[in-house]
Amino acid sequence: MALETEATAGTSLEAGARAAEPARLARSWRAVVRSLAPVILALIAGGLLLLVLGQNPVRFYVAVWQGGVESGGWQNSAVLMAPLLLIALGLIIVFRAGIWNLGYDGQYLLGAALVAGFGPSILQTWPAPLAYAVLFLVAGAAGTLWTLVPAVLKAWYETNEIITTLMMSFIGVGIANILVKGPFQDPTVNIPQTRTIPFSKLLPNLSGTRVHVGVLLALGAVVVVHYLLTRTSFGLRLQVLGANPRTARHVGISVRRVIVTSFVWSGFLIGVAAAVDVLGLWAYVRANWNPGYGDTVIPFVFLARLNPLAVVPFVAFYAVLSTGGDLAAQQANLPTDFLLVLVALILLFMTVIEYLGRRRDLGQSYLTPGLKEALRRPLVRRRPAR
Amino acid sequence: MAGTQSPERAPAIELTDITKRFPGVLANDRVSLTVRHGEVHCLLGENGAGKSTLISILSGMLRPDSGSIRVDGAEVSIRSPRDALRLGIGTVYQHSTLIPALTVLENLMLGARSRLKLDRDGARERLAEMAAMLGIDVDPEARTGDLALGRQQQVEIISALWRGSRVLVLDEPTSMLTPQGVEELQKVLRRLKERGTAVVFITHKLHEALAVGDRVSILRRGRLAGALSSEQVASSSAEDLRATIVRLMFEEETAEVAGAAELTTDLTAVEEERSVPAAEGDVFLELKSVSARGAGTEPGIEEVSLRVRTGEIVGVAGMDGNGQRALAETIAGQRRVTSGTVELFGVAVNRLSVSARQKLGLRYLTDDRLGEGIVRNLGVSLNMFLKRIGEPPFWRWGRIDRRRINAEASGLVKAFDIRTPGLEARAGTLSGGNVQKLLLARELSFDPKVVVFHKPTYGLDLKTTEHVRAVIRDLVGKGAAVVVISTDLDELIELCGRIAVLSRGRLAGIVDNGPHAVSQVGSLMIGTMEAA
Numbered sequence: 048m049a050l051e052t053e054a055t056a057g058t059s060l061e062a063g064a065r066a067a068e069p070a071r072l073a074r075s076w077r078a079v080v081r082s083l084a085p086v087i088l089a090l091i092a093g094g095l096l097l098l099v100l101g102q103n104p105v106r107f108y109v110a111v112w113q114g115g116v117e118s119g120g121w122q123n124s125a126v127l128m129a130p131l132l133l134i135a136l137g138l139i140i141v142f143r144a145g146i147w148n149l150g151y152d153g154q155y156l157l158g159a160a161l162v163a164g165f166g167p168s169i170l171q172t173w174p175a176p177l178a179y180a181v182l183f184l185v186a187g188a189a190g191t192l193w194t195l196v197p198a199v200l201k202a203w204y205e206t207n208e209i210i211t212t213l214m215m216s217f218i219g220v221g222i223a224n225i226l227v228k229g230p231f232q233d234p235t236v237n238i239p240q241t242r243t244i245p246f247s248k249l250l251p252n253l254s255g256t257r258v259h260v261g262v263l264l265a266l267g268a269v270v271v272v273h274y275l276l277t278r279t280s281f282g283l284r285l286q287v288l289g290a291n292p293r294t295a296r297h298v299g300i301s302v303r304r305v306i307v308t309s310f311v312w313s314g315f316l317i318g319v320a321a322a323v324d325v326l327g328l329w330a331y332v333r334a335n336w337n338p339g340y341g342d343t344v345i346p347f348v349f350l351a352r353l354n355p356l357a358v359v360p361f362v363a364f365y366a367v368l369s370t371g372g373d374l375a376a377q378q379a380n381l382p383t384d385f386l387l388v389l390v391a392l393i394l395l396f397m398t399v400i401e402y403l404g405r406r407r408d409l410g411q412s413y414l415t416p417g418l419k420e421a422l423r424r425p426l427v428r429r430r431p432a433r
Numbered sequence: 434m435a436g437t438q439s440p441e442r443a444p445a446i447e448l449t450d451i452t453k454r455f456p457g458v459l460a461n462d463r464v465s466l467t468v469r470h471g472e473v474h475c476l477l478g479e480n481g482a483g484k485s486t487l488i489s490i491l492s493g494m495l496r497p498d499s500g501s502i503r504v505d506g507a508e509v510s511i512r513s514p515r516d517a518l519r520l521g522i523g524t525v526y527q528h529s530t531l532i533p534a535l536t537v538l539e540n541l542m543l544g545a546r547s548r549l550k551l552d553r554d555g556a557r558e559r560l561a562e563m564a565a566m567l568g569i570d571v572d573p574e575a576r577t578g579d580l581a582l583g584r585q586q587q588v589e590i591i592s593a594l595w596r597g598s599r600v601l602v603l604d605e606p607t608s609m610l611t612p613q614g615v616e617e618l619q620k621v622l623r624r625l626k627e628r629g630t631a632v633v634f635i636t637h638k639l640h641e642a643l644a645v646g647d648r649v650s651i652l653r654r655g656r657l658a659g660a661l662s663s664e665q666v667a668s669s670s671a672e673d674l675r676a677t678i679v680r681l682m683f684e685e686e687t688a689e690v691a692g693a694a695e696l697t698t699d700l701t702a703v704e705e706e707r708s709v710p711a712a713e714g715d716v717f718l719e720l721k722s723v724s725a726r727g728a729g730t731e732p733g734i735e736e737v738s739l740r741v742r743t744g745e746i747v748g749v750a751g752m753d754g755n756g757q758r759a760l761a762e763t764i765a766g767q768r769r770v771t772s773g774t775v776e777l778f779g780v781a782v783n784r785l786s787v788s789a790r791q792k793l794g795l796r797y798l799t800d801d802r803l804g805e806g807i808v809r810n811l812g813v814s815l816n817m818f819l820k821r822i823g824e825p826p827f828w829r830w831g832r833i834d835r836r837r838i839n840a841e842a843s844g845l846v847k848a849f850d851i852r853t854p855g856l857e858a859r860a861g862t863l864s865g866g867n868v869q870k871l872l873l874a875r876e877l878s879f880d881p882k883v884v885v886f887h888k889p890t891y892g893l894d895l896k897t898t899e900h901v902r903a904v905i906r907d908l909v910g911k912g913a914a915v916v917v918i919s920t921d922l923d924e925l926i927e928l929c930g931r932i933a934v935l936s937r938g939r940l941a942g943i944v945d946n947g948p949h950a951v952s953q954v955g956s957l958m959i960g961t962m963e964a965a
Binding site for chain 2: 278279280281283284286287290291293294296297298299300301
């Protein structure tokens with residue numbers, strides 16, 4: 048039920064409900080199958096690859112599990128989930144509107160640099176709750192500001208936002224580096240990095256764990272965004288715009304306002320992700336540092352069919368794979384790049400499954416038409432039409 | 434019609450006992466058909482009679498469950514559109530298959546045999562030659578997406594014949610053409626016949642079948658209900674043919690179908706019947722020399738002035754692509770006014786947004802039902818409320834009240850007789866007629882005061898067409914002011930009190946509907962065309 052694919056699938060009329068129920072179950076079931084199959088297939092294919100490399104796949108995956116979940120490993124995984132979830136939410140909001148905000152790196156790093164730069168002094172002088180709130184807002188505002196230019200260009204001049212967000216991202220990454228090497232440089236060290244936030248001033252942990260409250264914040268945001276997207280008029284406007292911009296204009300949706308609003312929320316969430324990450328985990332930012340969360344999370348956003356609730360298990364899966372995989376790869380004497388191979392395999396199988404699913408029944412998936420085409424094109428074969 | 438003396442021409446295509454079954458539907462049931470060289474063979478039938486399935490089989494899009502196909506006497510199996518083209522069967526589909534972003538020439542070259550280097554000059558020559566042969570005037574460098582639908586269809590015909598097809602299949606080719614366009618098409622068909630091309634002409638309009646066809650075959654619920662040979666077509670009187678065909682098409686339903694009776698009456702009779710008195714009520718909608726830009730090669734409008742009163746239907750006639758869309762969108766608020774004023778109830782609304790005008794009671798029923806009207810992936814009920822997103826009582830504090838929406842929607846589904854598997858069914862799965870009913874339900878609920886209908890019955894079958902027209906009359910009876918933009922002159926004559934003629938974005942004139950309206954409108958359309 049959590050994997051309900053479309054906002055529309057969520058309700059029923061008393062009369063029609065009984066008849067619709069089996070069809071809905073079948074649909075959700077198919078959605079689950081379609082989302083999980085690529086992951087399972089990728090794990091199998093990855094296992095085969097390990098065999099070829101002369102490794103025991105079972106041992107490798109067990110090691111991943113041990114490192115990522117057992118003996119406290121889950122705490123590391125959970126901490127990793129916080130920024131990933133917030134960025135995923137930021138992407139879901141715009142992707143649902145059919146807008147491609149690919150400037151997440153710039154938005155994230157600007158937020159991170161500002162938090163790491165101002166954090167130490169603000170946290171020393173102001174009371175903690177106020178300091179956190181201000182730092183969250185500063186990071187969110189930085190992300191927002193960095194989406195504003197593409198948003199306005201798209202809303203008023205129909206400029207392609209893929210290009211503008213990417214370009215803004217380059218600028219953002221550059222400015223973040225300048226900030227880290229310049230005004231925010233820690234004078235006590237020779238490496239280009241910011242001052243470090245003292246350990247005692249980082250986000251408080253949940254009692255008895257190393258999991259900070261930012262993880263809870265991220266999970267809370269998931270619920271809020273899910274409600275926003277599936278139950279409110281704002282969510283429906285986003286969806287209509289994403290499905291068909293001409294319809295959006297025709298039915299009187301203020302397309303400009305929706306574009307700008309979704310961009311702003313997207314940038315805000317990505318900025319907040321940076322604040323949570325720096326205040327919860329890193330405590331400082333080094334120059335030329337880029338965790339690349341956005342690139343990592345995009346496949347899972349699509350596997351979850353842009354559903355905020357469904358993205359949680361996928362992000363959890365990746366977090367475990369990532370924390371456990373580092374260790375497992377070292378044990379197996381493999382480069383950690385092997386994890387990227389696994390993620391890429393997931394993408395590959397997702398494409399195949401998407402294509403097969405489309406052949407079986409049209410329109411099940413909730414990818415935007417453009418992306419659907421992009422996924423389909425390499426595999427396209429003539430389908431009989433009525 | 435031409436060619437009655439020659440006994441039987443050589444068959445180009447012989448279909449024998451074609452059967453095609455879809456889940457739950459027998460689309461074609463042992464249909465046999467012979468199409469001969471140098472003849473136009475009309476396939477007549479209502480929507481859902483199996484016409485489209487039959488031509489899909491001919492063009493290789495579908496394969497029959499059983500039955501055989503012979504081309505020039507030899508049995509063939511058509512497995513793909515490529516096979517069909519190889520056999521010399523070119524098809525023009527009802528919906529455009531052109532790539533909008535490419536130019537006319539580029540689209541045509543897609544159908545050409547591929548060589549490494551594109552033969553642009555060769556293609557240009559071929560286009561000029563074919564355009565001259567068919568009497569068509571097209572700009573090879575125009576982007577097809579910018580062309581009006583009617584013009585696009587002409588490009589499609591050229592495209593279908595590009596590789597020298599001997600059989601041309603036209604699926605509802607007239608549904609988007611004006612009377613003049615239909616006439617042009619008939620000329621094209623005559624030339625094709627002289628060259629021995631066999632033409633399959635699918636339509637659901639009886640008078641067209643009679644005007645164009647050498648032979649007429651009538652499909653009904655997947656079966657061949659009857660066929661009229663060329664001798665019968667040539668020798669019988671028009672009234673007898675009409676009566677026969679109406680009987681074959683509708684049989685026992687004849688009495689029920691209001692439109693069937695109208696089909697048999699002459700246009701002149703209709704003219705005499707309807708001389709609607711000029712309305713005297715308040716002016717609900719007024720355009721004061723309004724201009725708006727076009728998009729691409731689709732023209733805008735220039736200094737259009739129009740006044741629509743309560744209880745009045747004003748028609749807008751004109752060939753496709755003369756600024757109809759610009760006019761409709763300007764009234765609706767989807768397009769910016771460059772000069773002049775649009776007034777609703779005496780108040781200028783130039784600066785009001787689409788939704789603000791909707792709140793005043795303005796509705797616009799778009800002609801692009803699938804591309805603009807609905808969101809295919811959303812359910813039927815949500816599609817009905819797209820124009821009320823966020824409004825109470827269906828949204829409260831921004832939160833959707835699905836129960837309320839569904840309750841209201843189920844009432845509308847009944848009232849407008851929308852055939853849907855359920856309220857949550859995706860709107861994209863509905864048939865064309867039902868999509869139109871869905872849009873009607875959306876536009877006409879919640880007290881509409883001024884409604885712009887853009888091609889309200891284009892592509893609909895007879896029953897739905899009558900239903901839509903009844904809805905429009907009913908609306909006006911309740912005091913709404915209505916604008917009907919249509920390329921179907923018969924429709925305007927039937928519905929409207931006054932008919933404005935749009936030509937190249939300007940109003941060529943306004944004619945009171947009456948005995949001579951058809952010729953007046955026609956001459957306004959033609960007159961300006963000659964002047965231009």
